[in-house]
Each structure stands twice: as C-alpha cells, then as structure tokens.
Amino acid sequence: MVSFVSSGQLSGSDDDLVNAGVVWSGGQATGVAALIVPPTTVSQISLYNNEEVGGPSYRLLRIYGFVTATPVGLSQFGLFHCVHRAQPAALPPRDIPITSITNMKALSGDYAGRARISLALAVIDDLWKPVGYSILNAVTGVGWQVDVWLDSLVILPPGGLYSLAAVASSITVSTRLGFTWAEVQL
Numbered sequence: 001m002v003s004f005v006s007s008g009q010l011s012g013s014d015d016d017l018v019n020a021g022v023v024w025s026g027g028q029a030t031g032v033a034a035l036i037v038p039p040t041t042v043s044q045i046s047l048y049n050n051e052e053v054g055g056p057s058y059r060l061l062r063i064y065g066f067v068t069a070t071p072v073g074l075s076q077f078g079l080f081h082c083v084h085r086a087q088p089a090a091l092p093p094r095d096i097p098i099t100s101i102t103n104m105k106a107l108s109g110d111y112a113g114r115a116r117i118s119l120a121l122a123v124i125d126d127l128w129k130p131v132g133y134s135i136l137n138a139v140t141g142v143g144w145q146v147d148v149w150l151d152s153l154v155i156l157p158p159g160g161l162y163s164l165a166a167v168a169s170s171i172t173v174s175t176r177l178g179f180t181w182a183e184v185q186l
Helices: 014-019
Strands: 023-027 045-048 057-069 075-084 116-119 129-137 145-156 161-168 174-184
Touching: 014 023, 014 057, 014 174, 023 057, 045 174, 057 075, 057 129, 057 161, 075 145, 129 145, 145 161, 161 174
Parallel strands: none
Antiparallel strands: 023 174, 045 116, 045 161, 057 145, 057 174, 075 129, 075 161
C-alpha cells in the first residue's frame, strides 16, 4: 500500500495516487429511478470499506451521476450523500462485481481490494446532505451529469460506509451513480 500521510495531514497529488495504482472507480451499470424526496434509510448506491482493521482507508476523490432517461419537459436532478457513523449490522452485499471496478491507471491490473459496492442498501439515516450542484434541463435527453470532486473530504476507514442517492423533480428521471476512490494506508 502507498502511504500519503505527513504530520497528520494527507499529502500527495491525485496523479501520484493514480500512478501508484491505488485509485479505483465503480458504479451502477444501469439507470435507476431517482427519488423525489431526500433519502432516509435506503441508499441507491453505497461504498463499504471491507478491509481488515488497520488496513487501507478509502479516500473519496470523486462522485458522479448522470441521467439515462428524462421525462418530456422540465426536470431537475442532484446528488445527496451520507457518511454513516456506525458500521452496518451485517456485511453489505457486493452488488457491483469486483470485475467492474476499474483502476484509473491505464493498462493496470484487476481489482484485488475488498471494497463492496451495494445497491438499494438499507442504511441508518445519518443526515443526508446535498452535494455539488443540481442540473435543470428543459428538454428530453440523456447524458446530463453531476461530477463532484470531494478532494478527500470523505475518508472511509475499515468498516466505513458511504452512500449516494439521486433526487429529482420526477421519478421518470433515471440516473447512474458511482465513486472514484484511492486506497491508502493512513
């Protein structure tokens, strides 16, 4: 594992992390209907750090969402996120297979970490918050996107859980959500 700790602060640029081969990305393969109210006890997608105690932490670099279907006329969507304060009662399922987790360094190997990406996971409502900006579109279409760079403001130690949900003006807005993270020893 690569360590990017200096005097208690995170250091090392994102390109150093990518070059070290410790940056990964994974997300939903198909669109899911957005929520029309802020989320509470079910996430649309969650990232769980299943590493052993003392193992690598997951430094969240980026989250994203994009529209795969919209209704005719005006619609809006944005992202909500939640850092859960307690470990889940049971090990979250691995709904996104490790073969779908991609290393952000071209020509790198397959994922060998222990991350679990779960869909529609029952979670504790630890005060979901909007993150980034929302998109307002006036036409039917796909590809509208929200891309939020978290700049390592979220760190998941072993046992940590982080969740995302898309909130829109209509349940006919369908989105795909995902994460990019670095696995580092803190």
